[in-house]
Amino acid sequence: MNLGYSDSQQAFREEVRDWLKAHVPAQALPSFDTEEGFEAHRAWERTLAEGNWGMVTWPEAYGGRGCDLIEWLIFEEEYYRAGAPLRVNQNGIFLLGPTLMEYGTEEQKARFIPAMASGDEIWAQAWSEPNAGSDMAAIRCSATRDGDDFVINGQKIWSTRAVFADWGFGLFRTDPDSERHHGLSKILVPLNADGVTVRPIRQLNGLPGFAEIFFDDVRVPAFNVLGGEGEGWRIAMATAGFERGLMLRSPARFQQAAKRLVRLYREHTQDLLDPSVEDAVLRCYMDAEAYALSTYQTASKLVGGGSIGPEASCNKIFWSELDLLIHETAMKLLGARGELEPATPSELQELGPWLDGFLFAQSGPIYAGTNEIQRNIIAERMLGMPRK
Amino acid sequence: MGMDFTFTEDQLSFVDAVRGMLSQEVTPERIRARWDTDTGVDTEFMTQVAELGVMGMLIPETLGGLGLGATDFVMLAQACGEMAVPEPIVEQVLVVAPLLTDILERGLGGDSLQAMVDDLISGQMTVAVSHPINPFINFGDRSNWVLAGQGEEVCLVARDAVALASKKSVDPSRRLFEAELDNANATPLASGDVGADLWRRTLNRGALATAAQLVGLAEAMVAQSVRYTSDRAQFGRAIGTNQAVKHLLADVAVQIEYAKPVVYRAAYTVEVSPSRADFAVSHAKVAASRAALLAARHCIQVHGAMGYTWECDLQIWVKRAWALAREWGDEGFHKNRIHEWLLQSNALLGPEFTFGRRTLTDTVAA
Known part of the structure; x- marks a missing residue:
């Protein structure tokens, strides 16, 4: 066990940090669920691809960097730390990409991966x-x-x-x-x-x-x-594994949100707060870190030649409930002003993206297999409880 | 060497070996048998554990031990929780032994302490620790010496100079004593910053010791509940086929799964950077307590009326969890430590600081 980064891992982090510092748009992009925002995010995917940062775990021949999963986690940490745009092509790069790499023919990989990496095909x-x-x-x-x-x-x-x-x-x-x-x-x-x-x-x-x-x-x-x-079923299960598993929701996303939550809390400690807020803030920070630790454990296992077990079914429940708690707590901190949809720069400055995140968090326990289905999977496949 | 959050083959196989022995020797029947004895301790079992080399694992080779670290022992501590071992093996190995070592290595104790180390390695509980955070000493009557003190004072007291009042725990496996020290007969070992540091490290090791056991306790409670709900039939089918029952246990499984790496990180931090282990340890204690207390609650529930009986062995694990969750700092203590840290304006927060200072390069030899 070694819970420190090597010199080359440190150097990789510095390289990612420097590149992001020079390239991440100063202004947040409009939502990728608008036409304008979608194209702005596509342009960002192209910028990433030009720096070979589209998907660092892919082989260099496909526009990647041949990174292992630890480096991928480092990349993600720096990515969220830098406040870089969400990945409009996440269904491609995080879900289909790994499946193509594993099950695609050479011709299929050559046809689909580079266009996915470049953002030409979302x-x-x-x-x-x-x-x-x-x-x-x-x-x-x-x-x-x-x-x-x-x-x-x-x-x-x-x-x-x-x-x-x-x-x-x-x-x-x-x-x-x-x-x-x-x-x-x-x-x-x-x-x-x-x-x-x-x-x-x-x-x-x-x-x-x-x-x-x-x-x-x-x-x-x-x-x-x-x-x-x-x-199809076998392949889909593999994709669902990536989705529930390592790739779709990297821990850095929640760690960065938890960090923002702690800052928001510090700004509001003089307010008359719901007494549960303090406990929730602590829990959010701890759980985000626990999710990161668990992911490092899984990544280390995979890097060492091991495989993901049925315990991976736990993570979808954990991060989706964490995301809800983070945003519910932020809404408590914002109080009655939290319902306001930020329309001006000063309102955005004051309220941050919490309302957006709060709305999105409602979907977490539903998509990628509802949490009720996940609990069945945990009970039956991980714990071995009877199906009938 | 880069980031590697796995245990080595050697570590895993040692745990397997000891775990196998524990599962043979520590059965619910034998645990219940200890309840009816005066001491609550099986000395033959302690000798067996000592013969495997477990007791001296964390003591340096120069003092007669194996010179291993908390990462080598943490899964064994978890296994002791899983088997609900009544003897304070984990506390002797992970708390008493390192405190004796700290004192000896700082030149604060003499030959008598080396003799205590030798006894500990052989499986005798010669020394007990009475840390200011704990109101009771578990198995305090078994020791000849007590390391005790208030505030920054650490002193050594002969058991004879300590008035021990026996107290009854909810967990019949525990033998609690309230200690009243006779200061006139206490030998001061450390004070000031040194004493404070000794107590702080001891507290962190104690909290880690309980956290690791709590994870094992929770795992065992879930395993028993899976067996029970698979066997027990109502309405013509196993009660474990019901989603309402499945989801209670799945919720516990999730909490356990995310407590484990937190506990292992705490073990690593205690071993490698003990001076900045507060956050990692408190996080581990909070996460492990949460998992174990939820396990206790949900596992009693899925056992139905059986879960509320003296006869059902589940009580052995449930009551241990209730006790250990509050020993070596309860949720309030540990959450307050985390709160204090999070509110510091210079706290290093964010995804790039999961493993402490980013320049952390110290490693544990494989």
């Missing part, structure tokens, strides 16, 4: 359907083989970023006689293809952060099937 996820939410094996959206193509028909819903994104990935039923988790395939679909209709859905903050996607005889080449026909 990805949306297309998992859920109106009747397949928590029960993802109930998917009905079909992809029927026709020569060298698949023809897709059906509907997806709750597709994050789909309103402005270029591509979507999801599970489709390629075997019409199959049931449940059999006969599904993971297919990559261009959202500008003939027969694709994207209908925006406004989220709680009023912006179209997700969408319904309708497929009407949409033709995609068989080349776009990832990991083999009928292998």
Whole structure:
């Protein structure tokens, strides 16, 4: 056990810090759930790619730096410390990217990874359907083989970023006689293809952060099937593992928010506070750090050749509840002024991005598998409790 | 060497070996048997543990020990919690031995202290520590000597010069004593900054000792509850098939999972940078207590009426958790230490400071 960084890890941190200092936009970008904000975030992805910072864990040949997971954590720490923009391509780089690396053919990697890294192709996820939410094996959206193509028909819903994104990935039923988790395939679909209709859905903050996607005889080449026909469930589980696991919500995000919360608390210690606030502030800081420690433990294990176990199911519950507590506590500190949507620079200065974060935190226990489903998984797969 | 938050093969296999022995020797029946004895201690078992080299693990080789550190021992402490070992092995190894070592290495004690170290290594509890934060000494009657004091004073007192009043704990495995010192017969060992530092390090080691055991206690309570709810049937099926029951235990599992790395980080910090271990240790104590107290609450619940009986072995773990959560500083004490640190305007906060000062380069030899 060594809980200190090596000289090269320190040097890597310095390099990341220096580059971010020189490149992170001084003004926060508009939300990527607006057209203007989406393009501003795409431009930021291009800037990242030009510095080879798009996804540091990828091989150099794909625009990465061949970093290990410890360096990835260092990169993320510096990224959030610098207040850099959120990653508009997170569905691509954090979810699809690792799956492509593991299951994609060389041709598929060459086709999709560089464009993903450069921000030229921004990805949306297309998992859920109106009747397949928590029960993802109930998917009905079909992809029927026709020569060298698949023809897709059906509907997806709750597709994050789909309103402005270029591509979507999801599970489709390629075997019409199959049931449940059999006969599904993971297919990559261009959202500008003939027969694709994207209908925006406004989220709680009023912006179209997700969408319904309708497929009407949409033709995609068989080349776009990832990991083999009928292998969709297995591949999707791997993606869900990345999502729930290491990549989607790196601890630095919560540590930086907890740091801001401590500062906000220091500014308000003279106020007449809800007595629970002090305890909550401490808990937020500690839990954010606990999440970081746990992630370093997992990353160390993976770097040493080990694998993630069923205990990884715990982390989605932990970070989503932490995110809620951080933002609920901030709202308590802001008191009656907390409901104000900051409209001027001085209001933004005073109130910070807490309301935005508070709204977004409401979705944490729902997306990427509801926390109720996660608790079932923990009870059954980690603790070994009976299913029936 | 870069960041590596894993235990070595040697550390893991030593824990496995000792854990195997503990699971054979410390059964609920034998724990209950100790309740009916005068001393509450199984001296043969203590000798067995000593023969494995456990007692002197943290004592330097120059003083006759193995010269290992808190990271080598922390999972053993966790295993002692898991098996609900009644004897104060963890406290002897992680608190008493290092305090004796600190005193000897600073030249504050003489040959008599070396004899105490030898006894400790052989499994005899010759010395007890009466830290100002604790109102009681567990198994205080077993010792010949007490390291005690107030404020910055650390002194050595013969047990004969200490009036011990036996007190009954909610946990029948614990044997508490309230101590009244006769100052005239106390030998002062340290005072001022040195004394304060000794007590502070001792407190951190004590809190770490309880935190590690609390994690093990919580794990054991969940394991027993999984077994019980898988066997017990109502409405024609195991009660553990119900989501309401599953989710109670899943919530505990989450808290345990995120207490573990915090406790291991605390062990590392106590070993490598003891002078700035306060935050890491208090965090560990708070997180481990939270996990264990939630485990106690939820595991009693899923056992139904059985969970409220004397007969059900769960009580062994539940009551230990209730006691250890408050020993060596309760939630109030540890949260206040964290609060004080967080409110300092120069506290190094943020994701880049998870592991203390960013220039931290000291390492633990593998």
